Amino acid sequence: MIIDTHGHYTTAPEELQAFRDAQLATLGQASATPTPAAISDDRIRESIELNQLKVLRERGGDVMLFSPKASGMEHHVLDPAVAAAWARVSNDLVHRVGELFSEHFAPVAQLPQTPGGELDGVIAELRRTVSELGFVGVNVNPDPSGTWAGKPLTDESWFPLWEAIEELDVPAMIHVSTACNPNFHTLGAHYLNADTSVFMQLLVSDLFVRFPRLRVVIPHGGGAVPYHWGRYRGLSMRYGWQEPAELLRNVYFDTCVYQQAGTDLLTSVIPTENVLFASEMLGAVRGGDPETGIAWDDTKQYVDRAGLSAAALTAVYETNARRVYPALDRRLTARGL
């Protein structure tokens, strides 16, 4: 079985964005809370069958972890009530995808984070999606402000969220949303910088001493981290931090690296039990390499050619995901998968 651990609903019916536009148009007007337009099952089916499911099948994939569009989370909008409604509507939609295509899509939640860092609504939506709706994971934005105005996610102000996530036994994928600083291009810098920065925050903290069962997925191949693994090892030895390898009890990297050389590096530097297959397909990077004919985000092509053993491929494609996402494993097992 091939499990793609990183997909977003980038092809959601336009009614979703219309709701968001209405939300943003009425910001600050408490009486004007918009109502989401009804979206039929057929509209959802069409948006999936012609896109993610089609491409998943063409590429030999079986199951995709599916969360709302990352750049659309927009946690920088200040109003917690707006964030709560937006997360709820977005999550309900990926939940319906998971119900309509229960053998192929497993939902992952967007949290109603805000720059102020209030966590009550965030934890409430986490519990609703995981405990009530069966979501198998959650995306956590380490920079809800979009300008890095908040505190590192190892700060104690984040602890109630980590405590709830650990209790619910779902992993957290670290994923920023739209950058609000013109120095950082959202897709070409902000995403990768966040991955790198969070790894470094974890390296100098004892977060996993406090939350030993917490599991964190760093996407986009870990930003710059595997490429500079020696730098992190050397810095740790010089400054007496934990070894980077110690983080691998709790930290996983996905394979959203869009070239063979990068995938080769990732799978040679990071133990394969810490690598999760993922494509973020129909996401930031669409189209294909004219030199190879391979779609940029068809990461299975790179993983297949990375020279891994059959056992390592099974781990990267399936068993790591089922171990790191136990709710996914239960969900698949319940369906005989």
Place this chain on the structure above:
Amino acid sequence: MIIDTHGHYTTAPEELQAFRDAQLATLGQASATPTPAAISDDRIRESIELNQLKVLRERGGDVMLFSPKASGMEHHVLDPAVAAAWARVSNDLVHRVGELFSEHFAPVAQLPQTPGGELDGVIAELRRTVSELGFVGVNVNPDPSGTWAGKPLTDESWFPLWEAIEELDVPAMIHVSTACNPNFHTLGAHYLNADTSVFMQLLVSDLFVRFPRLRVVIPHGGGAVPYHWGRYRGLSMRYGWQEPAELLRNVYFDTCVYQQAGTDLLTSVIPTENVLFASEMLGAVRGGDPETGIAWDDTKQYVDRAGLSAAALTAVYETNARRVYPALDRRLTARGL
């Protein structure tokens, strides 16, 4: 000849830091401008002979490009007069290193940048160091605020600096200083994020159409860029930007990547004519890998083992640097090197 294009005076005599401390202690007191203590030639010789020169020779190197300590530039301090004095004192010291060891060290300038972005003093110090003192390159901080509060270096507010750098025909190494945001560890995140962010700023700009002879060096192996080269190619095709390869007419990457796998990736993804040998030795990452016995920043070990042809090694070790830094070439030629 082996030219190390990235060294900082991390071992400067303590009088330099004492001057800086006095500067910072009297910030805002116009009458209290401190005077730098005299530093004898012997003190400078000792600081170099026991450190950078010793290690350079041990590792088989010949020449090092040498600038003031990067994290010490501290461009986030607001006062332009303080920045001007600090850059002048720091540059005069690396200039003396270059005079005392003229066959081994070539000076590279620190600029008196400030968060306000005023450029008159910056350009004056650039001209003084390059035109009067024979500096062969310059470090440019894309984030003088330390919090990314300024504009991308492709913004027109930066153009007078690029115009002067192009006119003087020295390359600019992009190098941030101390991070002033707790989310970004200076050595483990901020440096790499800056490299990644600046590459992305350049990719969506026409800076090199406007300044076709400008040459930019992105250090630390280009941050996350070579590892994600396919991501940049794919984004460029999707959004209609220039190809990343087009930037290679003006952009160079150094080899400050502290592991074999990373160096292998760098030299396989980036054409070797765009790779400059560099170690940043006695910098962020000191000590050695207990598994291999190789010092982390002994990057020649990795480059030697990267499987490059003799011609490619000559390019990476010497001829690229002499081409990208023409003032270095003239300086070496004048000494029969």
